[in-house]
Amino acid sequence: MNDPAITPAVTAVADDIAEMEIRGAAAIADAAAAAIGEQAQASEADTPEEFRAEIRAAARRLHETRPTAVSLPNALRYVLQGMEGNTVAELRDSIVATVVEFRRELDQAQDNLGQIGANRLRDGDTIMTHCHSTDALSCVRHALNDGKDISAIVKETRPRKQGHITARQLRDWDVPVTLIVDNAARRYLNDADHVLVGADSIAADGSVINKIGTSGLAVNARERGVPIMVAAQTLKLHPGTMTGHTVEIEMRDEREVLPDAEREAVGDVRVENPAFDVTPPRYVDAIVTERGQFPPESIVTLMRELFGDQQNGEPWDERS
Numbered sequence: 590m591n592d593p594a595i596t597p598a599v600t601a602v603a604d605d606i607a608e609m610e611i612r613g614a615a616a617i618a619d620a621a622a623a624a625i626g627e628q629a630q631a632s633e634a635d636t637p638e639e640f641r642a643e644i645r646a647a648a649r650r651l652h653e654t655r656p657t658a659v660s661l662p663n664a665l666r667y668v669l670q671g672m673e674g675n676t677v678a679e680l681r682d683s684i685v686a687t688v689v690e691f692r693r694e695l696d697q698a699q700d701n702l703g704q705i706g707a708n709r710l711r712d713g714d715t716i717m718t719h720c721h722s723t724d725a726l727s728c729v730r731h732a733l734n735d736g737k738d739i740s741a742i743v744k745e746t747r748p749r750k751q752g753h754i755t756a757r758q759l760r761d762w763d764v765p766v767t768l769i770v771d772n773a774a775r776r777y778l779n780d781a782d783h784v785l786v787g788a789d790s791i792a793a794d795g796s797v798i799n800k801i802g803t804s805g806l807a808v809n810a811r812e813r814g815v816p817i818m819v820a821a822q823t824l825k826l827h828p829g830t831m832t833g834h835t836v837e838i839e840m841r842d843e844r845e846v847l848p849d850a851e852r853e854a855v856g857d858v859r860v861e862n863p864a865f866d867v868t869p870p871r872y873v874d875a876i877v878t879e880r881g882q883f884p885p886e887s888i889v890t891l892m893r894e895l896f897g898d899q900q901n902g903e904p905w906d907e908r909s
């Protein structure tokens with residue numbers, strides 16, 4: 590049998606995720622779900638078996654792009670579990686409807702989470718941010734909508750400088766922004782009332798997997814007495830960690846750290862470029878989700894409720 594046909598739209602989205610043209614855990618989940626919808630609509634499968642094989646192949650292609658943000662497999666699982674029917678047309682319709690539902694829930698969860706997180710921010714507070722998180726920014730947006738004045742100290746976030754995206758978004762909302770290099774964070778924590786970050790995955794023990802540099806920031810913030818708030822919708826909860834799996838930390842291309850043009854001046858050194866790190870739960874004050882805010886130690890209770898009956902295996906594995 591030929592390999593299942595994957596539509597060019599899926600390949601393009603997968604490439605964009607791998608290259609970080611599409612980035613941020615929520616945006617990756619949204620784009621991956623939409624791509625499965627495109628696959629379903631473009632499919633020329635003659636039989637239900639062929640259609641299912643194509644959808645599974647598309648999901649695998651999207652899944653293999655980046656390993657750390659669990660929102661990606663969680664999104665794919667949601668959509669594939671919605672696939673039902675006995676004909677190609679029924680299967681297609683079920684996928685398309687599930688994608689619409691998933692994307693609506695994603696937006697709604699981010700909005701609800703923002704309202705909950707905004708309650709932690711007081712009028713006149715200054716936040717310190719790391720990287721760019723749409724979940725974290727949703728909290729700021731709701732605080733602003735509630736009439737609070739918020740200022741921000743924005744960490745640049747080497748090597749890809751996603752802090753620039755955060756700074757731009759906050760300025761568009763008229764939030765006063767001070768942009769700093771990552772190394773200046775400890776100094777400026779004296780001026781911060783909260784550290785506010787997002788997450789790519791949350792483990793069952795309440796550990797937060799987020800952009801490299803988050804754990805050092807959290808340790809420094811704890812030493813300075815600045816509370817650390819993690820904004821992460823439940824799509825970021827990692828079901829595999831309930832059975833002891835660890836979260837794979839993505840290692841990215843060394844040229845993000847040392848571009849070819851600078852390589853010669855530095856010479857023959859090894860470069861490592863981990864994209865994420867793990868912040869232990871004891872450095873986190875609250876994990877804000879659309880289901881409420883939790884001390885990290887109690888996140889496992891929510892995970893049991895959400896994933897308790899999950900079976901082994903993934904719907905994109907070679908099963909029907």
Ligand SMILES: O=P(O)(O)OC[C@H]1O[C@H](OP(=O)(O)O)[C@H](O)[C@@H]1O
Nearest residue numbers: 612613614615722723724787788800
């Ligand atoms: O889902 P939202 O809150 O937008 O983003 C969550 C996280 O995704 C990003 O990863 P990357 O830039 O894709 O490596 C950052 O680590 C950010 O905190």
